[in-house]
Amino acid sequence: MLRFAVAGSPHSTPSPGGTVEGLLQAKKLGITAMEIEWVQNVPKNIERMAEIRETAEELGITLTVHAPYFVNLNSPDRAKLAASKKRVLDALSMAELCGARSVCVHAAFNLGLPPEKVLENVRRATEDIMKHKHALFPHVNLAYETMGKQTQFGTLEEVLKVSKEFDNYPCVDPAHMHARENGKVNSVEEWNDMFDLYQKYVGSKSLQQVHMHFSGIAYTTKGERKHLPLQQSDAKWKDFLKVLKKRKIDGVVVCESPLLEKDTLLMQKTFMKL
Numbered sequence: 001m002l003r004f005a006v007a008g009s010p011h012s013t014p015s016p017g018g019t020v021e022g023l024l025q026a027k028k029l030g031i032t033a034m035e036i037e038w039v040q041n042v043p044k045n046i047e048r049m050a051e052i053r054e055t056a057e058e059l060g061i062t063l064t065v066h067a068p069y070f071v072n073l074n075s076p077d078r079a080k081l082a083a084s085k086k087r088v089l090d091a092l093s094m095a096e097l098c099g100a101r102s103v104c105v106h107a108a109f110n111l112g113l114p115p116e117k118v119l120e121n122v123r124r125a126t127e128d129i130m131k132h133k134h135a136l137f138p139h140v141n142l143a144y145e146t147m148g149k150q151t152q153f154g155t156l157e158e159v160l161k162v163s164k165e166f167d168n169y170p171c172v173d174p175a176h177m178h179a180r181e182n183g184k185v186n187s188v189e190e191w192n193d194m195f196d197l198y199q200k201y202v203g204s205k206s207l208q209q210v211h212m213h214f215s216g217i218a219y220t221t222k223g224e225r226k227h228l229p230l231q232q233s234d235a236k237w238k239d240f241l242k243v244l245k246k247r248k249i250d251g252v253v254v255c256e257s258p259l260l261e262k263d264t265l266l267m268q269k270t271f272m273k274l
């Protein structure tokens with residue numbers, strides 16, 4: 001059964017908040033998945049990870065993780081590149097400890113380089129990261145995300161290429177694709193093309209265990225400006241849900257609306273009624 005994840009602890013989580021409290025609140029609301037937002041930094045507390053894992057297991061909540069934003073696997077600066085790889089590895093190893101199944105990563109900024117060169121740099125960094133899979137994150141998927149700005153690495157085909165090579169699956173964010181392509185990717189036909197390409201690269205079985213993002217989005221000709229609530233955006237989100245249903249997509253769709261649980265539940269309820 002496809003799960004809709006809230007992007008971080010629900011707004012209604014009682015203070016002092018935190019991931020464990022957030023999980024309890026999500027359960028109360030009827031939400032069955034959560035993306036843990038380690039976007040500023042990755043926690044190091046191992047006991048805390050065990051606590052998250054136990055709580056999520058007990059409540060039957062599926063976990064994914066969002067890695068820090070401060071990552072550029074295309075950095076020409078050796079120290080920055082090393083720090084980027086370390087942040088990704090930290091997120092993957094802590095995800096392993098807390099029982100999350102996949103970690104999404106904003107892989108790189110293009111910095112004016114041709115896309116083929118960026119792809120090669122990301123590929124090389126990924127090779128270094130994946131060397132540690134067996135020891136540090138054997139059960140966790142490294143999911144490069146499709147990105148909303150043309151200045152970023154992350155067209156659908158780019159993330160699929162690298163994912164395929166290392167036996168991972170990407171984090172497809174159709175809202176980012178919609179923004180990056182200036183209003184395209186907002187119809188049943190285009191989403192079907194998107195899933196066809198996904199399937200072509202990483203196999204039809206991988207559509208049974210997706211890690212995706214979805215939300216409304218504001219954009220300019222330069223791409224993404226900010227995420228929006230579903231009902232205040234031009235996203236044909238109900239049509240998107242129909243495609244998910246029709247193709248029997250399974251796994252986790254993280255709702256990245258600023259309304260958090262409100263829109264997660266809206267997606268979930270609408271999907272159930274289809």
Ligand SMILES: [Zn+2]
Nearest residue numbers: 066104106145
């Ligand atoms: Zn993201």
